[in-house]
Amino acid sequence: METAEIEDKGSAVDQVVDAIRRLMRERNLGIGDALPSEIELAAMFNSSRNTVREAIRILKAYGIVESRQKVGAVITDRRQQALMELFSFAIDMSAESFLDIQGFRRLIEVNLSDLLFQTIDDAAIARLEAINDAMRLAPELSEAAEFDFKFHAELISFADNRTLSQVYGILQPLLQRLMEAGKRSRVAVESAYDEHCDIIAALKKRDRIAYAYHMNRHLHAGLQFIQPPKEPRQI
Incomplete structure (x- = not known):
């Protein structure tokens, strides 16, 4: 993969991460609330599902969301943990x-x-x-x-x-x-x-x-x- 392609991919994921965080603020979502599905987020942000999935993975690493069976990505706060x-x-x-x-x-x-x-x-x-x-x-x-x-x-x-x-x-x-x-x-x-x-x-x-x-x-x-x-x- 060319360097420019890697940077473009990284930039797209970063943009979706920022968009999801804005969505959380705008909808006043708190701990325990579920995010829209990957398909819904991809449509909202005009992005691919793979990019959304990678953005969710980053938010998990930050301790901001976690995956729950039959629910999807749920807002949490594991930063202290x-x-x-x-x-x-x-x-x-x-x-x-x-x-x-x-x-x-x-x-x-x-x-x-x-x-x-x-x-x-x-x-x-x-x-x-x-x-x-x-x-x-x-x-x-x-x-x-x-x-x-x-x-x-x-x-x-x-x-x-x-x-x-x-x-x-x-x-x-x-x-x-x-x-x-x-x-x-x-x-x-x-x-x-x-x-x-x-x-x-x-x-x-x-x-x-x-x-x-x-x-x-x-x-x-x-x-x-x-x-x-x-x-x-x-x-």
Whole structure:
């Protein structure tokens, strides 16, 4: 392909990206609203469907839209999460960073009992138990880490505080990477399973002291599975 053709193609896609963003502003479309179909957008902008598809792909990369089955391109806002995904891979998962992150979680999750005891019911308890069982049975350690995050995210959701749920959603890439670092063996998964069981038992009894104790112990326990920093070699 000649250079001029590549530039023309890139220019056409950029124009459609700008046109879609203008359309979102003009129609006052917000998060959760669906864009017109690719065929409709191509007709609106007098463009090819391939160009529209490439423009949608770019908007997905920006975290502005996502594809949903039977709906098409839906407006979202994953820009903060995309940034956290980048940050999570850049951060050094050392003992120090583990303690910093878990200290933040401790401020929230250990002190969550008052909110939880007001809202949690048998169905919520059963949901936590099912997630915990799935974590234990997960064939891959990375999958076990996903269920570990899901357990804590579900716990946060039961507190019925939308801001906390949004914060954990944004932090998911970082927290999940931390959980993966703490699940380098089946022993670590079994330990997390038992600790989750203790937390669930405290929730069932509405025992604030037991809940705080077991949650605090659980958030600190993973430190033993984090690799300590290597000592510098002596010359």
